[in-house]
Amino acid sequence: MPQSMTSADLRIRNQVRLLRAVHDAAEPFTRAEAARLLGIGRNTAAALVGELEQARLLHEVPAESSGRGRPTTLLVPHPDGPLAFAVDFREDTWTLASVALGGAITELESGEHDRTPAVFTQIRAAVARHETPRLAMLGFATSGPIRDGHRLHISHLGWDEVELDSVLGEGWPPTVIDNDARLAGLAESRRGALRGKGTAMHFHIDFDIGGTLLLAGDAQRGGHNIAGEFGHMPLTGSTLECMCGVRGCWSLDVGANALVRRFGKQPGYGTGRELAREILHRAENGDREAMEALDANAASLGKGLGALANALDPEAISLSGLGIDLIRLRRNLIEERCLENLMAFRRDEPPQIVPGTVGAAGPLTGAAEIAWDAILAPAGLKERLQGRGSQPPGRP
Amino acid sequence: MPQSMTSADLRIRNQVRLLRAVHDAAEPFTRAEAARLLGIGRNTAAALVGELEQARLLHEVPAESSGRGRPTTLLVPHPDGPLAFAVDFREDTWTLASVALGGAITELESGEHDRTPAVFTQIRAAVARHETPRLAMLGFATSGPIRDGHRLHISHLGWDEVELDSVLGEGWPPTVIDNDARLAGLAESRRGALRGKGTAMHFHIDFDIGGTLLLAGDAQRGGHNIAGEFGHMPLTGSTLECMCGVRGCWSLDVGANALVRRFGKQPGYGTGRELAREILHRAENGDREAMEALDANAASLGKGLGALANALDPEAISLSGLGIDLIRLRRNLIEERCLENLMAFRRDEPPQIVPGTVGAAGPLTGAAEIAWDAILAPAGLKERLQGRGSQPPGRP
DNA sequence: TTGTTATGTTCGTATCAAGAACATAAATGG
DNA sequence: CCATTTATGTTCTTGATACGAACATAACAA
Numbered sequence: 001m002p003q004s005m006t007s008a009d010l011r012i013r014n015q016v017r018l019l020r021a022v023h024d025a026a027e028p029f030t031r032a033e034a035a036r037l038l039g040i041g042r043n044t045a046a047a048l049v050g051e052l053e054q055a056r057l058l059h060e061v062p063a064e065s066s067g068r069g070r071p072t073t074l075l076v077p078h079p080d081g082p083l084a085f086a087v088d089f090r091e092d093t094w095t096l097a098s099v100a101l102g103g104a105i106t107e108l109e110s111g112e113h114d115r116t117p118a119v120f121t122q123i124r125a126a127v128a129r130h131e132t133p134r135l136a137m138l139g140f141a142t143s144g145p146i147r148d149g150h151r152l153h154i155s156h157l158g159w160d161e162v163e164l165d166s167v168l169g170e171g172w173p174p175t176v177i178d179n180d181a182r183l184a185g186l187a188e189s190r191r192g193a194l195r196g197k198g199t200a201m202h203f204h205i206d207f208d209i210g211g212t213l214l215l216a217g218d219a220q221r222g223g224h225n226i227a228g229e230f231g232h233m234p235l236t237g238s239t240l241e242c243m244c245g246v247r248g249c250w251s252l253d254v255g256a257n258a259l260v261r262r263f264g265k266q267p268g269y270g271t272g273r274e275l276a277r278e279i280l281h282r283a284e285n286g287d288r289e290a291m292e293a294l295d296a297n298a299a300s301l302g303k304g305l306g307a308l309a310n311a312l313d314p315e316a317i318s319l320s321g322l323g324i325d326l327i328r329l330r331r332n333l334i335e336e337r338c339l340e341n342l343m344a345f346r347r348d349e350p351p352q353i354v355p356g357t358v359g360a361a362g363p364l365t366g367a368a369e370i371a372w373d374a375i376l377a378p379a380g381l382k383e384r385l386q387g388r389g390s391q392p393p394g395r396p
Numbered sequence: 397m398p399q400s401m402t403s404a405d406l407r408i409r410n411q412v413r414l415l416r417a418v419h420d421a422a423e424p425f426t427r428a429e430a431a432r433l434l435g436i437g438r439n440t441a442a443a444l445v446g447e448l449e450q451a452r453l454l455h456e457v458p459a460e461s462s463g464r465g466r467p468t469t470l471l472v473p474h475p476d477g478p479l480a481f482a483v484d485f486r487e488d489t490w491t492l493a494s495v496a497l498g499g500a501i502t503e504l505e506s507g508e509h510d511r512t513p514a515v516f517t518q519i520r521a522a523v524a525r526h527e528t529p530r531l532a533m534l535g536f537a538t539s540g541p542i543r544d545g546h547r548l549h550i551s552h553l554g555w556d557e558v559e560l561d562s563v564l565g566e567g568w569p570p571t572v573i574d575n576d577a578r579l580a581g582l583a584e585s586r587r588g589a590l591r592g593k594g595t596a597m598h599f600h601i602d603f604d605i606g607g608t609l610l611l612a613g614d615a616q617r618g619g620h621n622i623a624g625e626f627g628h629m630p631l632t633g634s635t636l637e638c639m640c641g642v643r644g645c646w647s648l649d650v651g652a653n654a655l656v657r658r659f660g661k662q663p664g665y666g667t668g669r670e671l672a673r674e675i676l677h678r679a680e681n682g683d684r685e686a687m688e689a690l691d692a693n694a695a696s697l698g699k700g701l702g703a704l705a706n707a708l709d710p711e712a713i714s715l716s717g718l719g720i721d722l723i724r725l726r727r728n729l730i731e732e733r734c735l736e737n738l739m740a741f742r743r744d745e746p747p748q749i750v751p752g753t754v755g756a757a758g759p760l761t762g763a764a765e766i767a768w769d770a771i772l773a774p775a776g777l778k779e780r781l782q783g784r785g786s787q788p789p790g791r792p
Numbered sequence: 793t794t795g796t797t798a799t800g801t802t803c804g805t806a807t808c809a810a811g812a813a814c815a816t817a818a819a820t821g822g
Numbered sequence: 823c824c825a826t827t828t829a830t831g832t833t834c835t836t837g838a839t840a841c842g843a844a845c846a847t848a849a850c851a852a
Contacts, residue, residue: 005413005436006840007807010406014809017401032830040401042831044809069829070817145741153741161741199619213708220611222709223595224745232739233703237633237644245740246706248633307629310642312609313618343628344641345541345549345557349620402809403838410840428799438800440840465798466848 012378014040015048015385019057019376022075023101024190030063030072049075055385056081057101077101082136082384084371085173087123088180088364089142091156094119096126098135099368103191105361115157117167124172131173139371140177141363145226149177155243156207176370181210182219182228183366184320184358189214190369192358193318201314202356203230205301205323207272208251213312231255235304253300255322262293280325298330302337309351310343320356327355408774410436411444411781415453415772418471419497420586426459426468445471451781452477453497473497478532478780480767481569483519484576484760485538487552490515492522494531495764499587501757511553513563520568527569535767536573537759541622545573551639552603572766577606578615578624579762580716580754585610586765588754589714597710598752599626601697601719603668604647609708627651631700649696651718658689676721694726695733702737705747716752723751 017038022028029037035045052058059081060073077100086105088095095110108130113119127138144154152162164177185194185202194200194214203211209231213220220227231251232244242249252258256276257267265275282290305317319327326334331353339350358365374380413434418424425433431441448454455477456469473496482501484491491506505522509515523534540550548558560573581590581598590596590610599607605627609616616623627647628640638645648654652672653663661671678686701713715723722730727749735743754761770776 005406005410007403007406007809007838008840010401010403010808010839014401030830035830041810043811043833046831047809065818067829068817068819068827070815070831072830147741147745197619199617199623215611215616220708221595223593223711223747224709224742226742227595227707227709229739230707232706233629233631234633234699234737235630237630244706245743246702246737303630306642310628311607311623311626312616313620313623315619341630341642343625345543346620346622347641349543351619403807403840404809406808406839426799431799437841439802439842442800443840461849463798464796464848464850466800466846468799 008382009378011048012382012385014038014044015052016376016378016381018045018048018075019052019101019381022058022077023103023372023376025102028074028076028102030074031060032072034075051385053078057384077104080134082375083132083134084368084375085127085130085135085138086364086367086371087127087138087140088367089119089123089140090180090363091115091143094123094126095364096123096130097364097368098130099371101372103365103368103372105364105368117159117162120167120169124169127173128171135173137371137374138173138175139183139367139369139374140175141180141183141367142177143180145179145229146177147224147226149225174374176374178219178367178370179210179228180204180363180366182212182221183370184356184362185212185214185318185366186219186369187358187362187365188318188320188356189217189219191365192362193354193356194316197315199312199314201230201308201312201317201351203305203317203319203323204362205255205319205321205326207257207267208249208255209304213314230304230308233304233307235307236300250300250304254297254304258297258300259293262296263289276322280322280329284329294326294329295333298326298333299337301326302334303341305334305351305353306338306341309338310341310346313346314351316352316354318354318356320359320362324355324359327353404778405774407444408778408781410434410440411448412772412774412777414441414444414471415448415497415777418454418473419499419768419772421498424470424472424498426470427456428468430471447781449474453780473500476530478771479528479530480764480771481523481526481531481534482760482763482767483523483534483536484763485515485519485536486576486759487511487539490519490522491760492519492526493760493764494526495767497768499761499764499768501760501764513555513558516563516565520565523569524567531569533767533770534569534571535579535763535765535770536571537576537579537763538573539576541575541625542573543620543622545621570770572770574615574763574766575606575624576600576759576762578608578617579766580752580758581608581610581624581714581762582615582765583754583758583761584714584716584752585613585615587761588758589750589752590712593711595708595710597626597704597708597713597747599701599713599715599719600758601651601715601717601722603653603663604645604651605700609710626700626704629700629703631703632696646696646700650693650700654693654696655689658692659685672718676718676725680725690722690725691729694722694729697722698730698733699737701730701747701749702734705734706737706739706742709742710747712748712750714750714752716755716758720751720755723749 035042056078059076059078063074065071084099086097093112096108098106109126150164181204184204188194188202200214211230212228232249234248235250236253238248238252240252241247256272259276259279260272261267279290283294431438452474455472455474459470461467480495482493489508492504494502504526546560577600580600584590584598596610607626608624628645630644631646632649634644634648636648637643652668655672655675656668657663675686679690
């Protein structure tokens with residue numbers, strides 16, 4: 001318990017509460033509403049906002065009057081305030097975006113890459129092209145687990161335990177990095193289908209299944225920062241050997257690899273994704289073999305979700321990637337199998353299974369969230385508020 | 397965000413921090429150490445402790461001097477301070493204990509019961525026999541899930557969705573209640589083998605498996621307060637039908653029921669526990685059939701733990717109940733099967749699998765923890781500190 | 793006996809949020 | 823068109839908090 005609590009910390013805490021409220025709100029709100037929301041007086045709210053405006057974190061704009069009363073102002077991000085950059089680093093492409101307080105995303109640049117760590121240099125160059133003193137923190141979404149926060153393991157790129165520092169190199173802005181599946185879940189939890197849920201799960205279905213357990217708006221990270229490999233539990237009774245080194249993984253029956261395998265093709269990270277799309281398309285058009293593959297996929301998905309719901313009791317489960325299509329095409333089958341595998345006493349309150357609403361922007365949005373979490377941490381904010389007005393914001 | 401943050405709340409927060417430190421510490425510490433621990437000045441510490449002494453929460457006793465310096469005092473629970481009562485309600489027995497700040501347990505009374513809800517009246521009478529104005533909160537451990545905190549479901553007593561209010565009846569002190577497996581895990585996390593682990597799991601193996609995911613010293617509760625049924629995931633490939641209504645549950649292969657079934661006996665909640673002990677005993681003495689049953693049990697346990705570790709990445713896993721015996725008798729087999737089912741890249745850092753150290757006192761200890769959590773919540777503490785010195789402590 | 797050391801105590805100060813009273817800018821309604 | 827109503831902004835005072843510095847105290851050590 002190192003963090004002492006002094007009057008100054010009290011102020012910081014209230015300012016963090018205010019900024020978080022602005023960041024998390026679906027719609028901008030006024031200063032008076034903020035006072036009510038935080039349970040503080042209008043005078044205190046005025047003081048807080050004043051300092052935050054000085055520090056170029058908030059800005060006040062006239063609010064169109066609604067009814068009687070003295071007109072007030074809306075609290076919006078400061079036009080010259082700090083920005084988070086977010087990177088979504090994928091299999092063969094990357095995207096760089098800038099994200100303001102409140103979550104508004106501006107895509108800056110994107111590109112393809114050659115699957116070697118040189119891509120990081122490429123991305124860093126892009127960051128440099130758009131660099132501004134306003135850049136305060138960079139959030140980075142990558143596929144693959146990041147052990148202990150620094151050892152990167154991306155099997156489909158053949159990167160095995162790559163040391164993060166060595167590939168990132170020097171010259172990066174302050175950076176926070178996490179797994180894309182987890183960040184996609186975080187995005188749903190903060191700004192998507194799982195908003196407001198205390199306990200929820202998200203699964204991204206691509207070649208296989210990656211997921212995360214979301215508790216009160218935060219993604220569970222695990223003891224070595226590698227939680228979330230729900231796809232590698234033996235939930236469907238498969239006896240095949242998985243690329244992960246274990247037999248019987250759930251992922252062997254759900255996802256693009258599973259679809260492809262049913263057609264005698266080699267599962268793997270090549271053209272599998274297009275083939276899977278093709279199979280779904282054929283299933284939609286009544287192709288019998290494709291429909292069976294789709295059914296098997298959906299049934300296995302539902303079974304696994306039921307099993308996980310028994311253990312973790314989520315209020316809702318959202319899906320992304322192929323999961324969106326699976327819900328669209330086979331919702332009933334998924335729900336039926338989920339129900340079948342729920343303990344009997346849970347069947348009157350099954351978890352909602354919903355398509356994610358953040359969509360393909362999930363990892364990028366999640367990366368922005370962790371970057372803003374870092375910016376809005378009390379420690380960092382304290383610094384930013386100390387030198388109010390004098391030097392320009394952004395990292396030192 | 398309803399909780400405002402005023403100067404008074406600041407004081408309460410620091411007092412909570414201090415009390416929690418005392419409650420959680422393995423050894424009592426001095427006032428000066430407390431000041432360093434919390435990062436506050438000695439003068440502030442003196443003020444905090446003074447008020448807490450007034451409120452009969454803390455007491456100062458002379459500390460034997462260690463080396464130079466002015467002698468100081470140890471912070472200990474106030475001899476007339478609030479007490480938590482804890483109840484461990486089991487299949488056919490119950491135990492009532494009194495627990496002071498810091499976690500010291502005094503057993504007050506125990507008894508058997510007839511498996512009908514009348515037992516609650518019995519327990520309430522016992523509480524009344526020991527009632528004192530110092531009683532501040534009662535923590536209650538029961539088997540079976542408690543949906544939404546008020547619907548009790550104990551299958552082996554034939555209690556199906558019993559409304560908690562109706563069985564508890566009137567006249568109880570302020571009460572918090574939770575599931576025994578979850579509370580046993582909480583106990584290990586706070587005071588046992590999982591102390592200090594950020595992410596951990598605990599499994600209580602009895603007839604079947606109940607468990608809990610422990611995050612930063614708190615047990616995960618789920619969206620409907622019924623998380624933790626890890627035993628009802630299909631982790632071992634069984635095809636049997638489980639009493640829970642699903643096929644293939646992990647619990648079908650691990651625990652007393654699984655042992656008993658191997659001997660052609662009907663699994664269930666009768667004399668199964670003694671029979672299971674008997675089987676373990678025979679296995680220890682070299683009985684081949686019993687050894688095979690034990691091996692199968694241990695192997696299934698290990699396999700399931702590996703699968704769960706893939707998903708949730710615990711630093712450590714503790715076991716209680718039969719799990720203690722399984723570790724004692726077949727540690728290698730459990731660990732080997734766990735490792736086999738861990739994704740390859742995790743195998744150099746497998747979760748530690750350890751016997752719980754709180755032992756049979758787990759549910760009782762956990763019940764005391766949630767009771768003290770309630771007492772030490774800022775809201776309740778505020779009340780207790782308002783009327784300092786005037787009226788006696790305890791619930792109004 | 794005289795320092796040394798760790799702790800307790802006292803006092804003044806800066807900061808913070810609350811509360812009350814007042815000021816202000818719209819909409820409302822005759 | 824003007825007084826009223828209403829919601830908000832602003833100002834000032836007040837009580838409470840933790841901090842820092844200086845000093846007091848009680849042991850131990852040389």
